[in-house]
Amino acid sequence: MHKVVSIIVPVYNEQYNIKPMYERVSAVFEKLSNYTFELIYVDNCSTDATVDEISKIIEFDENVKAITMSRNFGSSQPSNIAGLNNAAGDAVVIIDGDIQDPPEMIEQFIKKWEEGYEVVYGVRKKRKGSLARRIGYKAFYRLFKKMSYIDIPLDAGDFGLIDRRVAEEIKQLNENEMFFRGLRAWVGFKQIGIEYTRDDRQHGNTSIPFLANLKWAKMGIFNFSYKPLEWISTTAFFLTLISLAGIIYYVLLHFLKPDTPYGFSTIIVLILFLGAAQLLALGIIGEYVARIFNEVKKRPRYIIREVISQKDKTTDGQQD
CATH class of the missing domain: 1.10.287 (Helix Hairpins)
Structure with a gap:
């Protein structure tokens, strides 16, 4: 029996990255004969043709579905949780929709998962892009690790695989401000990191300006440090x-x-x-x-406007 891996892709104004992401994920699972995948795009109320591009793929592939938010809920963290709550796989992979994290790493994640690791995360050994951004991220991860009351892996973002059991534990954490990489470390279980080089964005522009990055960094520190x-x-x-x-x-x-x-x-x-x-x-x-x-x-962390897939369609106001 084939195991299913759910791929959660939070997106916002990523119309040019939708098809490349799908093609690269599909290519990975063509080599994994014992696995099938479901690809869940979680759209944070995009203003471009992102949802249209996802709908085109859904028409010919039942393994793909889209979750659209009722409004923009800020960072990708609510999108991660929305995807997690709608994922049915034996394992769940979270990867940003800008394809800066290579989908080809999923194969390595699965191999480590087969070895018994319940959490496998990517470690950004090197990242491309502007010097200021690289220095800023390096400084943040080291400050965050030093200040946090739990052991936070250095240079590890949301990109990674978690076992179904870990996913269920994270879903039980009813926090309004979800800092996924921190919660992933907090729940524990057997974890390992795999180093990789993070690419620069190929299509479109970043939707996270400098001030938004500062707000995101502040959220992580104040949620995991006294x-x-x-x-x-x-x-x-x-x-x-x-x-x-x-x-x-x-x-x-x-x-x-x-x-x-x-x-x-x-x-x-x-x-x-x-x-x-x-x-x-x-x-x-x-x-x-x-x-x-x-x-x-106790407000909901997100509100789903619509779930689009070949199998089902849920609309108007699903909350969490």
Whole structure:
């Protein structure tokens, strides 16, 4: 009996990458005689012809289906979870729709899965693209690993394979802000990484600008690290020591050298410094409070407008 591998592809304005992705995934499974695949495109409310391109493929291949969102839900994370909740395979692969991660790696993922690994992820040994982007991603992954309260693999994105059991565990995590690569590490199980070179985008333009990348990085850090709160406590402790030393110094100076002039500029500098430290502390606390606010509202992480396939069609308002 053939095993099924579900390929989840989150897309947004990727009309020129839909067919190449399908062709490359199909070529991989032509070599894997014991496996079949289902290809799930999850469209985050594209404004181009992305859905039309997917529909053309669905017409002649029943292994392909599309999930369209009711609106744009921001990052690819809600799309990942929507795909996961609709995947039926014995294993699930998540790969970005821009084809910067090579679909040909899926064959290597499956081999490791056959060896008993329940999570197989890609490690970006080298990535193409602009120097600033490469440096930024390298810096983030190292900062994230250092700050996180769990062991996060370096240079590992969402691209990878997870066993059905792992998929079911992740589906049970009812978090509003889903940071998939962090949750994949958190659930544990037997994991291994495979190094590869991440290509530059061949078609279209990136839908993730610099500020969106910063927001995404901040989400990962605040969801998997208590370090910023610990820094507030540490900073407060040292500021208290410095303040205490300053008080003792000025008291002694008053008795030992009563004629010593006192500087107005020093007072201004201290007020500005302490005010900035307090605002920074409030900003960090605010990040955690905002995430608590999002979680307690219990709004769905996404709303599906339509599921398009040869086998079934679900419309209007499926939520999670």
